[in-house]
Amino acid sequence: MAEILDKDIEMEEEDTQKGKYLTFVVGNEVYGIEIRYVTEIIGIQAITEVPELPVYIKGIINLRGKIIPVMDVRLRFGKEPKEYNDRTCVVVVDIGEISIGLIVDSVSEVLTIPDEDIVPPPQLNKAQNRYIKAIGKVGNEVSLLLDCEKLLNDDEVAVLSEI
Amino acid sequence: MMIDDSQRDSMFELFIFETRQLLEELEQELLQCEKTNQIEGSIDAVFRIMHTIKGSAALMQYRNISELAHAVEDLFFILREDKPQQLNTPQIIDLVLGAVDFIKDQIACAESKQAVDGDASSLIATLHQYVAQLKAGDEPVKEQNVMKETDNPGPEAPGYEAVIHFEPGCGFEDVQSFALINDFKQYATAIRTVPESFIDDEDGIHLIKSQGLKLTFQSDLDMEQLKTVLEKNAFVKEVVLTCIEDEGKQTVKSKPIIDLDGEIPQPVAEKETKETRVSEPKTKQSNGEAGVKQSLISVNVNKLDLLLDLVGELVISEAMVTRHPELDGLPLDNFYKAARQLRKITHELQDLVMSIRMVPLAATFQKMHRIVRDMSRKLGKEVRLNVVGEETEVDKNIIEHISDPLMHLIRNAMDHGIETAEERRSKNKPEYGTVTLEAKNAGSDVLIEIRDDGRGLNRERILEKAKRLGLLTKDESELSDRDVFGFILLPGFSTKEEVTEFSGRGVGMDVVVKEINEIGGAVLIDSTPDVGTVFTLKIPLTLAIIDGITVRVGKSQYSIPTTSIRESFQMKAEDLITDPDGNEMIMIRGECYPVLRLHQLFNVHTEVTRIDQGVVTMVESNGKGLCLFVDELLGEQQVVVKALPKYIKKVKGIAGCTLLGDGSISLILDIPGLIQMMTA
Numbered sequence: 001m002a003e004i005l006d007k008d009i010e011m012e013e014e015d016t017q018k019g020k021y022l023t024f025v026v027g028n029e030v031y032g033i034e035i036r037y038v039t040e041i042i043g044i045q046a047i048t049e050v051p052e053l054p055v056y057i058k059g060i061i062n063l064r065g066k067i068i069p070v071m072d073v074r075l076r077f078g079k080e081p082k083e084y085n086d087r088t089c090v091v092v093v094d095i096g097e098i099s100i101g102l103i104v105d106s107v108s109e110v111l112t113i114p115d116e117d118i119v120p121p122p123q124l125n126k127a128q129n130r131y132i133k134a135i136g137k138v139g140n141e142v143s144l145l146l147d148c149e150k151l152l153n154d155d156e157v158a159v160l161s162e163i
Numbered sequence: 164m165m166i167d168d169s170q171r172d173s174m175f176e177l178f179i180f181e182t183r184q185l186l187e188e189l190e191q192e193l194l195q196c197e198k199t200n201q202i203e204g205s206i207d208a209v210f211r212i213m214h215t216i217k218g219s220a221a222l223m224q225y226r227n228i229s230e231l232a233h234a235v236e237d238l239f240f241i242l243r244e245d246k247p248q249q250l251n252t253p254q255i256i257d258l259v260l261g262a263v264d265f266i267k268d269q270i271a272c273a274e275s276k277q278a279v280d281g282d283a284s285s286l287i288a289t290l291h292q293y294v295a296q297l298k299a300g301d302e303p304v305k306e307q308n309v310m311k312e313t314d315n316p317g318p319e320a321p322g323y324e325a326v327i328h329f330e331p332g333c334g335f336e337d338v339q340s341f342a343l344i345n346d347f348k349q350y351a352t353a354i355r356t357v358p359e360s361f362i363d364d365e366d367g368i369h370l371i372k373s374q375g376l377k378l379t380f381q382s383d384l385d386m387e388q389l390k391t392v393l394e395k396n397a398f399v400k401e402v403v404l405t406c407i408e409d410e411g412k413q414t415v416k417s418k419p420i421i422d423l424d425g426e427i428p429q430p431v432a433e434k435e436t437k438e439t440r441v442s443e444p445k446t447k448q449s450n451g452e453a454g455v456k457q458s459l460i461s462v463n464v465n466k467l468d469l470l471l472d473l474v475g476e477l478v479i480s481e482a483m484v485t486r487h488p489e490l491d492g493l494p495l496d497n498f499y500k501a502a503r504q505l506r507k508i509t510h511e512l513q514d515l516v517m518s519i520r521m522v523p524l525a526a527t528f529q530k531m532h533r534i535v536r537d538m539s540r541k542l543g544k545e546v547r548l549n550v551v552g553e554e555t556e557v558d559k560n561i562i563e564h565i566s567d568p569l570m571h572l573i574r575n576a577m578d579h580g581i582e583t584a585e586e587r588r589s590k591n592k593p594e595y596g597t598v599t600l601e602a603k604n605a606g607s608d609v610l611i612e613i614r615d616d617g618r619g620l621n622r623e624r625i626l627e628k629a630k631r632l633g634l635l636t637k638d639e640s641e642l643s644d645r646d647v648f649g650f651i652l653l654p655g656f657s658t659k660e661e662v663t664e665f666s667g668r669g670v671g672m673d674v675v676v677k678e679i680n681e682i683g684g685a686v687l688i689d690s691t692p693d694v695g696t697v698f699t700l701k702i703p704l705t706l707a708i709i710d711g712i713t714v715r716v717g718k719s720q721y722s723i724p725t726t727s728i729r730e731s732f733q734m735k736a737e738d739l740i741t742d743p744d745g746n747e748m749i750m751i752r753g754e755c756y757p758v759l760r761l762h763q764l765f766n767v768h769t770e771v772t773r774i775d776q777g778v779v780t781m782v783e784s785n786g787k788g789l790c791l792f793v794d795e796l797l798g799e800q801q802v803v804v805k806a807l808p809k810y811i812k813k814v815k816g817i818a819g820c821t822l823l824g825d826g827s828i829s830l831i832l833d834i835p836g837l838i839q840m841m842t843a
Contacts, residue, residue: 048827048828048829048830049719049767050807050811050814051764051766051767051814052814053811053814060807060820061828062822062827062828064476065472065475065476067807067822068808069810069811097809098809099808100808152810
């Protein structure tokens with residue numbers, strides 16, 4: 001633990017956000033997203049549907065005058081849809097020039113995962129883990145670290161823009 | 164030298180902005196001269212503008228620009244000082260316009276972060292040649308001028324000492340001093356400075372900051388003139404000028420041009436002119452310039468956009484507070500009184516912010532004079548430009564989009580529309596052609612007409628070309644004139660056989676249409692053989708705010724721009740006509756319109772599916788109509804248009820979105836798009 005703390009302080013000098021991940025739950029898994037992408041976390045709000053979008057883009061929301069699209073991460077990962085409840089959160093992320101809200105089942109915590117605890121995902125032939133950049137070990141559990149760029153800019157979106 | 168990036172960036176921006184403005188001003192001035200064939204009245208203005216450009220270009224280290232500006236300045240110095248009799252005004256104007264074009268080019272390069280390395284030497288050489296010509300032609304002039312040109316003034320040139328104080332905090336005093344001295348070399352000789360070295364010399368800079376830059380020099384100019392010359396430099400706060408020879412130590416202390424707080428320059432005209440009254444009138448111009456009251460400030464457009472967004476949010480929050488559901492039924496007379504006041508102020512604020520963004524078309528129209536002039540020369544056709552309604556205001560964003568299309572249409576009109584002088588004579592028209600540029604308000608649209616009195620469009624030739632390109636889908640006789648003329652707006656369509664420098668390549672008309680469509684406008688063409696052609700650009704007054712009717716479909720709300728709505732009504736089930744393909748339509752006053760069910764188009768679940776349960780709204784665009792079937796109308800309100808998030812990209816039938824009073828989002832329907840989709 002002391003080692004981790006030392007490491008932590010060291011890194012803080014470099015960049016306070018480095019190695020920190022916001023973890024959230026979708027289904028049975030814990031996912032992590034680099035904290036530098038996250039701007040804020042809000043509760044679920046009224047979503048305006050926009051026609052012609054893929055199912056996982058639920059529509060747009062009004063974030064204090066700024067209009068941003070929201071993506072249901074459940075549907076994005078091809079899981080069964082689930083009713084939104086009090087625990088449902090929208091994680092607003094800024095990736096490149098794009099602001100987007102990610103609808104997740106619930107948000108857990110902010111963790112520091114040092115580099116040595118992060119391993120690349122196993123090479124599967126199935127396309128299932130294409131959004132997973134790496135896997136982080138947190139105590140006894142693992143957290144699937146998301147590749148935000150891919151989450152947004154996958155082929156499906158490219159197809160979408162051609163409609 | 165410590166110039167941090169942001170400082171340099173803002174200076175750079177200011178340089179580009181100011182120089183652009185000055186060049187435009189200069190162009191206007193010159194074109195005015197050309198009309199009257201009198202340059203005398205503008206000499207001072209040209210001189211002043213060139214001088215400013217020279218100074219700022221030197222500061223930004225654009226040597227080619229400053230050298231060229233210097234050459235022009237030389238020319239006008241002679242014109243101003245010596246007033247030569249036989250002036251070739253057109254030639255001077257050409258020379259200066261050539262220089263203006265060069266500087267414009269270079270600035271465009273600088274702006275796009277390219278190297279500013281254009282070669283101005285030939286222009287400068289021509290200018291020098293002309294200056295020499297002037298001198299040779301005017302013998303006494305030469306003598307007077309020798310002083311200025313030679314490096315050694317006669318021993319009788321009086322010596323002066325000047326202490327120049329820069330504005331505190333203006334930054335890099337060493338560069339300022341260097342620029343000042345460089346500039347000053349043309350007026351004075353044997354310049355010595357205290358401190359002697361200051362470039363990259365901390366001590367020297369410190370000395371300039373604390374005690375000012377001390378100059379000793381010899382010059383033929385008198386005190387007042389020298390003071391003016393020195394004060395004209397950027398960031399100079401105060402100049403103390405002393406004549407060394409003069410026993411009485413006559414000191415002219417100038418009034419600070421800019422007050423210490425660095426606020427908007429105070430008008431100092433009164434005092435200044437009082438002081439300069441003794442001097443010759445020619446120096447008044449430059450002094451008067453400093454005294455012009457600053458009532459304009461330039462603001463970054465992004466800031467305005469931000470302000471508009473904020474005010475939009477304020478309007479929404481105001482509605483959220485004053486119409487809060489929890490207030491329902493409570494006897495809150497005083498609260499409502501206060502709320503009304505708040506609403507009034509927020510709406511006034513909104514109107515004001517909108518009006519800030521409105522810019523008159525004048526500047527854009529003025530630019531066209533230059534185009535017409537150049538084209539006239541090159542095509543050898545005399546064309547007069549007639550501008551009407553230039554005070555019409557449109558949104559700043561729109562102005563940026565119409566300059567190029569206008570330019571193109573005017574070029575087209577002059578190249579293809581207006582006939583040659585002989586042809587015009589044979590048609591009993593005046594020899595000179597007329598192009599009229601007219602702007603007028605029409606509801607929430609602005610109409611800009613580009614009218615020429617040329618030969619008009621040739622229906623037969625256009626049809627023939629269209630046939631060749633395989634564009635004809637209907638029989639010729641079915642096509643109205645407007646349909647036929649519409650072909651010329653398509654890409655790659657040009658009936659002109661030979662390509663000229665300006666037009667005829669078939670790229671262009673489609674670009675015009677694209678640009679105009681981008682801002683939600685339309686291009687209409689009317690033409691009568693031998694009477695002329697009229698291009699009408701119909702553009703919206705503003706992009707940022709529209710009047711919209713909000714309609715409901717299922718749980719979703721949509722806004723329809725009020726201007727595109729013709730009428731709304733309930734219809735009976737038996738009025739609905741369905742063709743074998745399942746397309747629904749309705750007959751209204753003898754015309755048949757397609758019916759579009761929004762819930763089907765957008766795949767929205769709704770209870771209202773029977774045509775007689777909901778409301779039908781007839782919309783139109785470009786003369787085509789369409790009936791939209793919605794659940795109900797919710798009401799009319801002004802909405803602030805926002806673009807859909809970039810990530811969503813383009814959705815068919817949706818132009819954007821807007822925030823409603825309760826904070827919910829409504830999608831704005833793209834009526835022209837829908838109509839095109841249904842009728843194409």
